Amino acid sequence: MISPGHKHSSPSLSQKRSPNDINHISPFSNSAFSANSSLSLSWPVKDPFEARLLHHYIVACSDWIDVCDSRRHFTREVPKRAAHFPVILNAILGLASRHLWLIEKLEEDHSQPYVDQCLQSLIIALEDPLAHWDENFLVAVILLRLHEEIGEDDEQCHHFGTARILNSISSFAADGGLRESASWVSLRQHIYVSLTKQQPFNLSLDNYKHSCVFREYDDEAWANRIVYQFALILQHVFEDAEHTNALSREKWTELNADTDEWYRTKPWSFAPLYSDPKAGDSFDGSWPALPTSQGVVAIGLQYYHLCKILLTIYSPNASLVGLAGLRARKSTDAAIRKHIRIIIGYGVSNSHCSNVMFQGSHILSACGAYIVDKAEQQACVEYLTSLQRLIGWRTDKVLAEVREQWAS
Template sequence: MGHFDENLLAAVILLRTHEEMSENDERRHLFGTTRILNSIASFAADGGLRESASWVSLRQHIYISLTSQHPLTINLTNYRHSSVFHVSDDESWANRIIFIFARMLTYVFGEDNKQLSLEQWAELDAEVAAWEVSKPWHFTPLFVESPGVSALKSNRSPWPELYVCNPAQVVGLQHYYFAKIVLAIYDPRLSKLSFGSLRLRRDSESMVRECLRMVVGLAVSNDHVQTAMFQGSHILSACGMYLNNREEQEAAVSFLEQMTRRMGWQTSHIIRGLKEQWQI
């Protein structure tokens, strides 16, 4: 029965991936993985194919929650018993920050629509900071260059260049910047009117743009990592409206168009939405 279950989960995840690639994503297979994972509590802590598949499924749920601003429909309790919190390989470190980010989404997109409290925000901020400080040294990119004329390429790029050793490190770093973006946007101090609130809001928007550039920069610099490319698309769908520089806006559109050409990922609706928000 266990063998059947893990194959069933893997099959549903593959069907869900196919569903995401279509023009009309009705999320039928997302509901399937949710039911399987929430009914078979041990999947996220079983090891092997079942545990690996459960983490892929969690990333799929994160994508839906982030881009739709709806609550996560998956039970995170099962993931707390995963082996990723007891081992120190790159995949485990990446999954730790993915779990922190998933927890963050349960707070900011909760069903009760309550604002994140300052205490909750500070707790999440501390968890993200602790991951960043304690992550292995080799998660640091091998090469970093600010936007501008590239030393490694002949063209000018509006995105920073950040070359990383392996896919798990790329995805882990992207989720770290995802978390920083959400913390900046949902900082409860932004809702309080004061003499310093305008400066705080400007700082928040600047942080969002800086982290968004890092996410897309990681994707572009490591474009052999398809998951990283998808993450770049997700963050542009959710937060691309924060880009206020025309060169960056055009580069974002180019990035999304390239994803459609290379991977078949449908981005035309994202581009239309961004152009409306940018008023171009």
């Protein structure tokens, strides 16, 4: 077993490695993606430290991965697969080790040896097109991407790896089970990168059109529908520069109508338990109180307000000039601030669901400049600094970004 304290540099999935650099391991051998030949009726941990990591993943990490999955595949199925697929086990232990380090402020991050063992298998598998059909492969890459997201320096290596896998499979998001669940987790990961980096979506959304979420009516399905709608908006807003008419007036009208239709037809229970009719209109020293019956409800409503923010920013009215343009700009800025306050309000009101805290960080990274009141800016700083303490999400770079936006 590799010592938890062992440290060395880690390769990324986007790097090519010579066969001489690592062991000659078939991506479908016992050490990678095929089940171990000698199966044992026990959990795959070697000592109390690994048992603690596996338990931490189950109770502290999988919940926010599964927030939009009613069947909770990453909580129930993935730990069982870790008993037979070392590539998944190492990804779980790497993610849990880093998250535990952040949450409990441990002296050392012991995640790297587990991540390196996982990468040794994944890098070889990336060169084999058959590996793209293996859902265990995708699960491992998603877990590595989560490990990367909560790290100090997110280089997005595994973000590009998942896009390559998903885009190579025409119906991945409609295959059901763990495979479909993993594709939706990956979609949220790509949304995060597109929004915060303000760059084109590099994931094919056509794969998602036949997903079961568009035929089911539970809360998780409704949340995933608005997640997909937000992805569509991002796709059109941040289209490649040469596509100058990426978001035409007609397309904007269609996207806005579809967003409003989602809100109009959502279940009656898909709403906060109570909200002030003027919630978010202004900042009065605290964020709007918006408790919900389930975390997934708060997630879905946050994505609705994310949709409205981008649609407001890229509204055809935003191009008006003269006095009409000035009035429209003031109205636009006020509307954006209201949506930001509501998104953060859902987060702080439902902080027991870790995932609802992320969206406030993401939108402040992209749109923090719209917050102009000094007291509200300080409240944003306090919100961002609380994220690492509460959920292990590092916000140092986001804080630097918003402070730069406020200073300019």
